[in-house]
Amino acid sequence: MLANLEGSGIEPEFFFTEADDRLHPVEHPAADWTETMWWSFIVPERSMCGWLYTQLRPNLGTQAGGAFVYDNTGRTSWELPYFGYQHHQPLPTLLDLRDVTFRTGVSTKMVEPGMVYELGYQFRDQTDFLASLSFCGLTPPVPHAQGAPPFTRSNHFDQHGLITGTIQLRGEEIEVDSVSVRDRSWGRRPEILGRTRRRLSYTFGHTDADELFLAFCIPDEPLADIETLASGYLVRDGLIRRLTSGIRRTVRDPDTGAVRELHLECTDSDQRHLSANGLARSCFFMNNVGVTVNSVVEWTTVDGSGFGEDQDVWTTAYMNDYLRQSGAISSPARGSR
Structure with missing residues (x-):
């Protein structure tokens, strides 16, 4: 351990x-x-x-x-x-x-x-x-x-x-x-449908330097690619500490909404800083009550590199809104009278 x-x-x-x-x-x-x-x-x-x-x-x-x-x-x-x-x-x-x-x-x-x-x-x-x-x-x-x-x-x-x-x-x-x-x-x-449920993300990783991290983040606006930390932890030098603040920035594929890149900047209760950059190597769109985009992520920090997974959780309604906003799908045609 x-x-x-x-x-x-x-x-x-x-x-x-x-x-x-x-x-x-x-x-x-x-x-x-x-x-x-x-x-x-x-x-x-x-x-x-x-x-x-x-x-x-x-x-x-x-x-x-x-x-x-x-x-x-x-x-x-x-x-x-x-x-x-x-x-x-x-x-x-x-x-x-x-x-x-x-x-x-x-x-x-x-x-x-x-x-x-x-x-x-x-x-x-x-x-x-x-x-x-x-x-x-x-x-x-x-x-x-x-x-x-x-x-x-x-x-x-x-x-x-x-x-x-x-x-x-x-x-x-x-x-x-x-x-x-x-x-x-x-x-x-x-199980909540529509736009009453907030989006969230769940991401974890590790590096070669035996550093472990995990973060839940939530966007201030439903379709925003910048999210604020809700909960999480950092393990470094044999110490587990809660993350107390943080920002997640996501770069997406505009055609699918899938995560391409992740950038985490977080601070824990001992004021230790985590700066991690992630590249998605594969992904899976899991559709149930909503849509969860699961991605294998290769992480890099100043101390090393490693792998983890990202779970980008949407309601179906918000995912549809995002793809319409990005132009990946068009709005329904209006009927003529």
């Missing part, structure tokens, strides 16, 4: 505990009470990233999730090397998240609470994508700043880790050995 939470200024009452590896008590009767587990891996030399994702909705008795792998060969789900995602599977009556195989094909096993996990994927007897991976935390799970958007009504933790093992992708075995991130959340997560 590179760092722990001692001296971070994060109150111990918000630390991740052994109980948080289990399913949490439902604290609200709303249908949108949600519990999630997300794991990512990166194969830098192939501009490749993959997700193993699980979303549970106990009040509805359903689970959703699965796996996907994207690289620079395609941008939509039907072009990816693999995409396998389901939305309405029944939730098992007895469910122990410390050792579970979901109907979606995702499996997780806790080896050391909050730190070490075995991960797998196989959907039924299909072999287009198989995964056998291990996650070892480089930090403890770091809690999202209390009350900060977008998780104002839920608990959320992020954690950098070393993820190793192999995947089999369309018959090819590929070694995985990279720094990536997992997250864990529980609480209300409403």
